[in-house]
Amino acid sequence: MKTVEAPSVRADAPARARAGRVGRRWRPRTLVFRLVMYALLLGLSAFILLPVGWMLTAALKPDRVPVFTATPEWWPREFWHWENFRRVLTESMPFLRYTLNTTLVVVSNVLGVLISCSLVGFGFARMRFRGSKILFSILIITMLIPWQVLMVPQFLMFFKIHWYGTYLPLIVPSFGGTAFFIFLIRQYMRTIPRDLDDAARVDGLNNWQIFWRIILPLSTPVLTVCAVFTFLWNWNNLLGPLLYLDSDEKFTVAIGLANLVTRSDTPWNLMMAANLLSIIPPIVVYFFAQKKLIGGIASVGLKG
Amino acid sequence: MITAKTSGRRSRLGRLARREERTAYLFLLPWLAGLLMFWIVPILWSVALSASDWDIISKPSWVGLGNYREMLFDDRHFWLAIRVTLKYILLSVPLYIVAGLVLSLLLNLKLRGMNLFRTILFVPSVLSGVAVAILWVALLNPDVGAVNSILRAVGIDNPPRWLGSPTWAVPSVVLIGLWGVGGGAIIYLSGLQNIGAQLYEAAALDGAGPWRRFRYVTLPMLTPTLLFVLLTSLIDAFQVFDTAFIVSGAQGAAGDSLRFYLLNVWYEGFRNGRLGYASAEAWVLVIAAALVILLIFRTSGRWVYYEYDPEKER
């Protein structure tokens, strides 16, 4: 029943894979169907964008003007104080510096995650060894341990080794892998047919080469997901930087944003403007990462 | 692996297997090293803490199993938190799994502008938890929030009071999470990529319509991803914290109806200053969740299909 023919494994296999894009994504035929789908998509987009529109409306209001109104305003009508964005960037916090700091932490984390999780994920996905079941169970269990209880012990540990006040506690652990991504990558890699492995071993490749030259390139979609999520999660992460950093020069965007929240006399307009600004980098990353999301084994040009 | 099938010379088989094992451990090295360096010590420390009374800033004092005893017999917040969290799990996990799957199928269609739609649906995941919570608390205001205004406009006279209603408080949090389900859909999307077109072609040739193609090709090939989403959604639901924390504030005007398990742990540990007790509660959660998760994981062999499963190569 298997109509997959293993391509001969050559050094340019990944390139050929990308070239031969067989229409994996289904092109809908009937007009009615397409209209219905578009309607659905538009409806969903409205569900998403209306609240964002509210944020924009709030962001464009001047100080001391009510932000919560009896009938919600989905789109700015009266106030167009674009300078609130400028104010956020310059007055309420040193936005540029915070962004640079955050970028440093985020990019390092993405690197660490991609390197470590792909290696470990491959190990769990396609290698046979004693204790694999136990170790994998341990991996899952570590995902269960709530950060709330590890927070203080980990903090004290990092303090004792003099990493307090630096970015090290925020970056180095990512090179030790993240259970979530290892799990994800393992699931994904297990969907790649073994015929590729077999053919490779016939050609004399060892495990590392199989990993590096065959499996990894085919795993671009899942690695993209990992990169995007790591970027996102670190961009928004508040507690780590809060605990381990102790001077304003090192602060990240998340801390700057959280600083705007006070329980009395909150500057809602600035807060919404700041939130809108902070969405932009992750969205840009995601938009460009989308191309990589499509790929995988299905795009390996195959003849039945 | 030709050698796996043939009953070859035992020593050669052993040596190859051992070599693979060593290589495997090398691949696993980053994780093992990370565990040792950053996890073992804090975990052990945390377990020790669970048997002590500690206000973080003074010296801890040993209480043995006292924390566990108090939790089970003397603390209504503990049982309340279990009820609230259980309600949340039962509501959210099935909903998020199905919604994410449906959404990803939608997003996988080849329509024009799909890149844009995918980006839009990803936006909620990008917003920080604080922003999302603040936003939705405003939208869910019983009197003047947008949601109820819309409900009234379509003729529902007595719309729910959302966060202000003991029955609707947890569903409100589920709704807020549903707004962000587009982020999870991209995980399904990546899983959808590995389903070979030939399988669809073969099915179509056999006369299968779209539903049967979905049921007999897409779904089975998606089971690894489904398992992942099931387990991680469960784990997330056990650990729900952010939205509830922001809605009720650090000082905590959390009515009983929003007292999620980890929020309760947070209050006990960091507001009431009893981190030992909080750790004990957290470890109870870990054990309970571990049992559920491992059960699902062990029985997953029956319904999950892997193209490549090393353990089946014997």
Added chain:
Amino acid sequence: MRWRLTSLLAVILVIGTACGGSGSKTSSGAGSQEKVTLNFWGTKEGYDDYSRALVKAFEAKYPNIHIKVTTYPEDNYNTKIDTALAAGHPPDLGPVGNLRWLRAGKVLPLDDMVREQKIDLSAYNKSIIGDPARVNGEFGCSYQGKLYCLGSYLGAVGVFYNKAMFKAAGIPAPAPWPPMTIDQFVDTACKLTNKAKGVWGGAYGYPVTVVPWETEFSKDGRTAVGIANGPTAVHTYDVMAQGIRQGCAPSLNTMDPWEQGADYFAQGKLAMVVTDLQSFKKIENAKIDYGVTHPPTAQGVEPFLQTWTDVLGVFAGTKHSKEAELFIAFQTTQGQRLRVQVTGDMPISTTVAKEANWAKGIPGREEALEVVPHARPAVFIPNRWDTVGALFEAYDQIVGGKPAQQALNDAAPKVQSDLDKAWKDWDKDKG
């Protein structure tokens, strides 16, 4: 010969003072010439402008002291300090309004400093400075007879009311003091509600944020059963819920009743609102003719007004306690006046309010100044917010239609159980 000896002595003296000065850990205040850096961890309590101006003014007066300000988010500030204390590495200065820290001895008492600097606390709001015999709870500054913090402004809960609406309805405006009973409040609200114009007569949050806690708890804070479901409480909850059910008051956002209240009031959508008095700037901006009165109370219960300040104190373990204390003294004296100029917040001392002309002749502000001196310390309940969860739920149910007596009968034992647990933990740490 003599000339050489004197110059030698002089050189030795100079070197001696320089070395000795830079080596000493505890300097003697303004006389020392060494450069001292104090770590000040704060929250954005209000405005950057004020803290910057404050630090600048202080450093101008004391050039040898440098204040390094780091701002942390309000919601996480306590955790940050906890971890710092656990590591033995706290800042020198910061808000210290956390009873746990006071009890554990992590904050230095300021009584000596007040005496030395001759700070006159007589006009300071009593609920902050405290009555030495009582334990003040998380918003006050005194604990077991000692003073641990001081502030530069006064935040308070009050009632804003729209004078024009009262006049139009022919209802006499309430005086700043004494306050209305909750019945009068809700009654007036219903009279002033104008559905046609989209105006609610009143707005208020949950009962525990409006009426004094003696409505639900005993004076010693240890008993809830019998009181929380007693006649006063039942009647109060019922009346307040009725107000919402009849549409005389909007159901306010569970997260931030304060902020939304002021917004609606400034748009002319509310005739009265129980909210944070710091919002008066927003209201004045909207040109509303407003008045201020004390928050309502339940029948027969002593009125209560919640107050707070930027409770600055000095952490134990600081290496520069004298300099730190100087900053606190400065912040609460010149800082107050500076704050009136920069942010316009109400000063914590009524004397300063008069001297700096904080009221600027605005009647509403004058009334506010009449209201706040009536503030008193609250009933003390350890882990306050952890004990009232059931009361929140009960009120939600009552608003939803459940009979008040039944809802509170269900809630009272839960509250009692939470209360017992809180007190057990508290008493355990005693001594």
